[in-house]
Amino acid sequence: MRIINPHLLVIILIPIAIVSPLFAIILGTAHISLFEVITAIGRAISAGFEPHVLSNISDRIIIELRMPRALMAMVCGAGLAISGAVLQSVTRNPLADPYLFGISSGASLGAILVLTGGLTLLPLSVSAFVGALVAVVVVILIARDGQVETLVLSGVAISFLLASIANLILYFGDPQAMQAVLFWSLGSFSRATWTTLLPPAVIVLLATLIIYQFQRPLQALMAGDESAHTQGVAVLPLRIGMLTLTALMTSSLVATCGGIGFVGLMVPHIVRMLIGSGSASSLVATALLGSILMSWVDILARVILPSQELPVGVMTALLGSVFFIGLLVRRKQGYK
DSSP states (O other): OOSSOHHHHHHHHHHHHHHHHHHHHHOSSSOOOHHHHHHHHHHHHHTTTOGGGOOSHHHHIIIIIIHHHHHHHHHHHHHHHHHHHHHHHHHTOTTOOTTTTTHHHHHHHHHHHHHTTSOOSSOHHHHHHHHHHHHHHHHHHHTTTOOHHHHHHHHHHHHHHHHHHHHHHHHTSOHHHHHHHHHHHTOOSTTOOHHHHHHHHHHHHHHHHHHHHTHHHHHHHHTOHHHHHHTTOOHHHHHHHHHHHHHHHHHHHHHHHOOOOSHHHHHHHHHHHHHOSSOTTHHHHHHHHHHHHHHHHHHHHHHSBTTBOOOHHHHHHHHHHHHHHHHHHHHHHHHO
């Protein structure tokens, strides 16, 4: 059931997505006015973002700290939301998200091996991607028949297996390394810089463009494998390709931002509740809503407690739990 026109929703979300990072830059421990933000951005653009141009503290806070953090939150929200929407399409499971297929667990395991010193040959982002890709490959090998039910069950099993291995490594690891891993695993954008922002931003953008080109095959897949076959869709290659893309996006985000859950579950649900399923605008709306949600979650995480920052992953888990409890209550009332 459609509540709002899909194109209208996109038109409404675009200005909100533009304004949200401005609030993320303005709000914080050090209050900065909108005029200061616009002035600092103008000076930085005119000087080519050269560090020596940032002559005062407010300019440095805006350009070096808050801007990359605000943009990282938007990229992370969009990437996780799109990953969840794609996985829900290829599995026809409304509860599918990157955690379900072990993608996040695999990426986390790869990152933990680097953070604890168990794997020093690979950079953090590369190790996270390898872990996510290994998880996807194992899930696909187990579910070689391509059946959705087998795919989902094997994904759940691999997710728990990799999470157990990660916990075992942490149990026997160095206590100081465990503290770093704990902070990282709860999710945060505090380490965002222009250098760390670029790789996940490029990956999410390119993956989104590729996924957008496959919107019609994905919509056909929602009707079932047999129906998709009759429409000329190569079901298994499409499913494997989409899983690989979501693994690439999720691993790049997990390596940079840590473990942030429930975004891939909540946002696609909200979009379907507003505009239904099967709309060509749903992917754009999902990306915009995911970026907006994550921007405001990060703002709340920074300002809800004085002089203290809450982990973003804790905030999303809290919101996600409340959201799904409300969804279950609503469905139960609808059955009466």
